[in-house]
Amino acid sequence: MTDSPTRPDPDAALVEVLAAAVTAHPSVVRLDGGPFGAVATYLPGRRRLVGVRVGEPGEPVEIAVVVRAGTPIPQAVAELRATVAALRPGPVDVTVSDIALSAGGPP
Template identity: 50%
Template sequence: MTTPEQHHENSAADLADRVAEVVLEHPCVVRLHGGEFGTISTHLPGRTVTGVRVGEADEPIEVAVVLRLRHPLPDVVTELRERVTTIAAVPVDVTVGDVVDEQRNEPGTETGSCS
């Protein structure tokens, strides 16, 4: 029998994984970001989803990302918020933890394009 706490852990794990997946599919996202002191994360049994924080049912989902600096950041943040909202019926807070300039050939930016 599943306890309410276990059910919440399972649904939080599924949601955190799905949110991470749809965010990382965006061509402007380089990677997820844990935020200051790694506070934006979902702690699950045996693992952590860094860059996505799924709280209680009425709390917003928090997402933190590192973006490619190719489009206006407010536009990209809006697109990310819309993507997450399609799978979660709660407000979504998006934090840009860092940006990378692909023109400078910074490590980790050579794949994908932000178009």
């Protein structure tokens, strides 16, 4: 398998599984693009999946999330990091982009 510099599809199934695992965490309101919307992965048939970026092997998986108010952020980050690392071993970078005061609307 050869990798091109613009590699649009690192592993669509893995990215989807990671996104589902992250959003299943009780502290996560939603995925987010992080600063400047940079945390995203391009998938076939979709423009992009915002909030999860999977790089080459050895590069960290990046996730960016909005968490619920009252969430112990260090604990949530540690749990998210462990969840992602169990699905794709290696480093995991977690960005908490915002805190939602209510789950009913935008933060």
